[in-house]
Amino acid sequence: MKVSIIGSGYVGSVSAACFAELGHEVICIDIDEEKVKQINAGIAPIWEEGLDELLGKYSQKTLIATSDYDYAVENSDASFICVGTPSGEDGSIDLSIVKAASASLGKAIAKKDHYHVVVVKSTVVPETTEKVVLPIVEEYSGKKAGKDFGVVMNPEFLREGKAVYDFMHPDKVVVGAIDERSSFVVSELYRKLECEITHTNPRTAEMIKYVNNSFLATKISFANEVGNICKQLGIDTYEVMDAVGTDFRIERQFLNCGAGFGGSCFPKDVKALIGKANQIGYAPELLQSVVDVNNRQPLKMIELLQEKIGELKNKRITVLGLAFKNDTDDIRESRSIPVIDKLLELGADVAAYDPMAEEGMKKIFHDVAYCKSSVEALQEADGCLIMTEWNEFRNLDQEFAAMANRVVIDGRKLINPEKLSTEIDYEGICW
Template structure:
């Protein structure tokens, strides 16, 4: 099939490249000329495992191209995906201005039947709104359908997730459009759930809100374990063996961040508010998550007493491993809080430092983890990159001024760390410095 993807970010680029890999002809459109220029020169502007290979392979095969011209994409496609950003507004509501602008432009461009697919995460009712905008923007008489097709990929494994999707959800009120979408996704071999647009839109928010709640729940259990005893990793293992619960998204840590869970939980609360409903569980999830992000700073204060004038080495800045995305990464709030206490910050991340430089001030970015920890009074591990699991911990201890290690992701074994002479803090596990302190 001939496909146009409007918005060539994490979702649009991965979707476009993977659909091309399935044999479709794909035109990726972005209004960011710098991004399009890079892609045309073979440079993939985001860090995502395996993506560069898929992009290069399909560009070489003539199935994938990049442009800033939506009219060119619209003229040469049967299906037009909208995959633009939907960030939070200051009050937590969803900013739909990019979706509206894309819909209007599509309306101006199309001249024959097209299926417009909304892949951006958008509140219930947006399919109807997009249909209206396109109808009002049409320059002539032209038939079209708008379907909702939310995206469930995870950054860090986006290509794998797309090619091995658990399910595809298509919300359509047109049988014709639903059949084309089912055909498009058939090669993935996963269930394609056809439903109404409102349910499809709700499925995306409900899924993200549920996962954010699950993460927050295990973080609360970790906080209780720190006071009462018990090891949250063992608790999660035991809970996860129950097939009704499953062990996924059940790792205690420093709270969720990233470009989706924070904004989508806020967006869902706002959706409820506008409908006269207070979504109490999600209000608490947001509050507890904001508190959880600052737990490492409490532990830092416990370990150093007065962090003023201390040097803190940060391992990991991205909101999760496998990505360079810094959007709402917990590291941002943590670093600002450490600086607020008078701490000097050195940091290392294998992929996210170029993006981190844009959002953090007065941080010394280092070329490897050892440089970040040299002379440090405390280490804060904030992202569980594989690289950190292989650290030479004896070398680390020798380099640090004080052997305080705050592991926000439970990467290391508490017994081993204390055996090596570290004052080791983790999240809700036995034998670590933090238990029964908070």
């Protein structure tokens, strides 16, 4: 089939490359001419494992990029909206880019004689596809949804760093369509994947996405709440969760306690669901507590550090890990951000290292010494905070010898002090 993808960010570029891998012809649409040039040169506009290889394999063959909506829509059967939906201060999502993409699609569909399917893959709150996207496309196309064009909500469930793998090996594909014809078109795109398709309506598909991420975020905050209690009682919370996780109704994943969750999805999606609930007159107290626990959790790292070394003013504090998780350069909602912010507020001299995320964090914090290795960051440090679960941090040992005061606060349970040849004053955030 022929597909056009609007937006070449994390979701759009991965979807485009993977649809090409599934044998479809793909046209990427982006208003950023530099991204268009990159994709046409076979270069990924973002870092994602396996993405460069796929783009290099299909670029200028079955995958091209353009800024021309008319050309892309005329030469495709379905168009996927994969643009960003950033959060406002109140947690609600900003639909301005979705609206603009919908209007552009409508104008292009107006010039087309054949049935076309509009697919929303951007994460949007329930009712958005039917009450925002659909009427905008109708207005600008002059055509009728369900008759002249189809509308589908097809949420993504991709982990950053593993998005290509997740797209090609999904545990679920959700197709929320307004009619059978558009449902069939989108379902056919995934036919080669070994995964049962969930057929539903658009608002249910939208809700599935939010509930999926909100539940995983809830498990993490629950684990952190329990971890905080266990630490006060001298109980190994990981031993507790290992046993609890054997229950098939619960499962072990997402029960690791630590410094909290970040990224482009969990924080934004929980807040958006809270905002939608408030909008319809319901106060979601459990979801609000998930956010509150997550906001408090990373600051416990600083509390533990202060208990060890006292006042932090003019102390050199090393922060290891800037990305919100390992295997990505994404710093969005990284738990390192509130930690570094608080350290600077307290007058500490912050030295930081991350294998991939330095450039992104430089745009937020200028008064930080960014280092090229853990060894450099730990040099003469008075304390160290481990914030991201990078594998290279698991192997740290003699590097700690470079510290002036070997105090290590671990936010991800990466260090086992008993196995180190270098003696350190170690403390885990919840253990």
